[in-house]
Amino acid sequence: MTGWWARRSVAGKVELYTRWTFHLMAPVEVLAFGGAPLGSGGRSGLGTGGAVGLALWVLVHAVLCGVLASRALDHTTGTRPRPVRLAAVLAAATVLANLAVSGLWAAGVLTDASVVASVLVGTSVFTTGALVFCLDRVRHMAYAVAGAAVAAALPVTAFGHGAPEGLITLAAVLVGGGAYASACGFSFWLLGVVRELERSRDLKARLAVAEERLRFGRDLHDVMGRNLSVIALKSELAVRLARRGRPESVDQMVEVQRIAQESQREVREVVRGYREADLRVELEGARGVLDAAGIDCAVDAPALDLPAGAQSALGWVVREATTNVLRHGDARRCAITLRRAADAVLLTVENDGAAVRDGAGAPGRTGSGLAGLRERLGAVGGTLEAGFTDPQSFRVTARVPSSALRPVPPAARQEPTARQGPTARQEEETVA
Missing domain, CATH: 1.20.5 (Single alpha-helices involved in coiled-coils or other helix-helix interfaces)
Known part of the structure; x- marks a missing residue:
């Protein structure tokens, strides 16, 4: 893939899927219910002009529902206010259209009951789904379904078609609208949960730094x-x-x-x-943090006798790479491998979350975290390589040469006395 999908976060993917799912509901409504008047124009008594008029109403209704769903999704993501006016326009237009269709049926202009049923029930069902997008409580969603069913059944009964036809319309809208509204409400609830989980993960990383x-x-x-x-x-x-x-x-x-x-x-x-960072502590910490975040972490790191400087540098690689996995990608698996080669010790951290949202670890760009790791490894003669192994995997490889793994004599590890400042005796002699 080109990265159009892979670079998105989990919340971004769910949002895109939800948005285009409900955008595709518009052509579904037009094909399912807008074709009925056109297919029975002669039998319905409307003629070609009337059939086209009903089909155009279904088309306009589908567009209104799609726009309302998009605006409601923007409200869920925090980019727009709640589309109350647009929801009121959709509800009022649906009620007026139900009255018009029922009146034409009662006046004998419409003679095909299947056309009336498809338009009344179809537009009412899709209206309930669109209105649910603007509601937060389940009780209010149930009220919207009941209101749409009554708005569709009442004109049928009021214009003298009888109680049976009204009850059938009521039941059809309740069943169909209830199912569609439940699916819409669950989709929006799921999107909210995913976005909240992503915010919690980012907050967890910031809290760890704080x-x-x-x-x-x-x-x-x-x-x-x-x-x-x-x-x-x-x-x-x-x-x-x-x-x-x-x-x-x-x-x-x-x-x-x-x-x-x-x-x-x-x-x-x-x-x-x-x-300084302890390598064993950082490995266990990485496993615990990634497992807590829902990322399958496999650590293959045998115990190696490494000098303190090399352990500290490799520990920082594990710490920084783990932070990048949590903050800059959408990984499901992460593998950390430590092995001793013929001339060096190699530490590899690889994850399948190739979605990059900022400069850290992005191809062709160098984040400040990776630059800091190169400086730490450079102090012990090591090197760092980071990049994409394929469109879905990102790998960080740290290499510490064997020359840096030799024990350091105790005398070489002592800090210069010049950094400790003058002694009290030296100060006395200077004052004297």
């Missing part, structure tokens, strides 16, 4: 709050001692410097913990 930000903010507050309070108190004390010429002010400032250096170290640890 929760992570709150966690980072809370950890940073816990680390810095107490130390900054102590620094403020000791600085104030040092100022007072210095104004009095007391030598203890130097000791207080040395203590302030020590606490500041300790705070700097703790902040680096918080940021390092935030930036």
